[in-house]
Amino acid sequence: MAETEEIQAVQHFAERVENFVEENKQAVAIGAGALVVIIAASLFIFLKWLPERNLKAQREIFMAEIAFQKDSFNLALNGNGVNKGFLEVQKKYGWTKAANLCNYYIGICYLNTGKYADAVTYLDKFSTSDAVLGAAKLNAIGDAYAEQNKPADAEKYYAKAAGFSENDQFTPYYLVKLGMYLETQKKFKEAVEQYTKVKEKYPMSDEGRDIEKYISRATAQL
Secondary structure, three states: HHHHHHHHHHHHHHHHHHHHHHHHHHHHHHHHHHHHHHHHHHHHHHHHHHHHHHHHHHHHHHHHHHHHHOOOOOHHHOOOOOOOHHHHHHHHOOOOHHHHHHHHHHHHHHHOOOHHHHHHHHHHHHHOOHHHHHHHHHHHHHHHHHHOHHHHHHHHHHHHHHHOOOOOOOOHHHHHHHHHHHHOOHHHHHHHHHHHHHHHOOOHHHHHHHHHHHHHHHEEEE
């Protein structure tokens, strides 16, 4: 009985849809046409327009990247009148992968020029799932908060960096860095906990081979 009622309900709904289409042919046709336009525009944007803009942006940040590698952070940020800096490219080519990467570069440049609040702002805008860059971003935000004397935020982001993507190469480094920062805050017990993680989980890492001295130092302060 219930199954029959469900079939009847479906049939009734189908009839209602059919009647609506019949009574609103023009509106439905316009809607279908608009949908086709939206799909076509989306395909154009994501398959042609954005890739072409991203390629242009990549070309335009080339000299800024060279300046960045040479620690010429102001030049990397602002350009020199001939070659563009990261700030201009980020603003000009929004939505592109290159502009997103510019956010990271800008954040690191501001971090190295003492503009710590600006560093946090731009690093927060940078999104990535890459294990190395993702952890580096969080670590840099931790550095910016540490420089602003915001220890709770610094600890939070150092811990996030350590936990972003666990691996033998970078995780022990960030755990040790977190432990050392905790020591500066006289949180020796918490520091020992971070060092112990390295000892237990990453004993063969560079940090793991020297971890006993960190544990001994922090333990002596308890």
